[in-house]
Amino acid sequence: MSEEKKDNLIKEVCKELEITQKELSEQLDVPQSTVSGWANGDIPKMTEKALKLIIENKNLKQKLNIFKEAFKISSEL
Numbered sequence: 001m002s003e004e005k006k007d008n009l010i011k012e013v014c015k016e017l018e019i020t021q022k023e024l025s026e027q028l029d030v031p032q033s034t035v036s037g038w039a040n041g042d043i044p045k046m047t048e049k050a051l052k053l054i055i056e057n058k059n060l061k062q063k064l065n066i067f068k069e070a071f072k073i074s075s076e077l
Helices: 003-015 023-029 032-039 045-075
Strands: none
Touching: 003 023, 003 032, 003 045, 023 032
């Protein structure tokens, strides 16, 4: 993965979760300086995978909620 891609990953996670880098550092229980370093492209491979899973998890939860709502509507018919 290129340095620009890794830089975009931190921004993408913060944007997807609608949080700041400081809030991300609190959620991950790491110093804010660590997240800032990651934002500059220095992301460990395991952290990169974890961040991608966080985004995937959020997207899957959104889809699940859509299915739950659709099921609720269909069972009321």
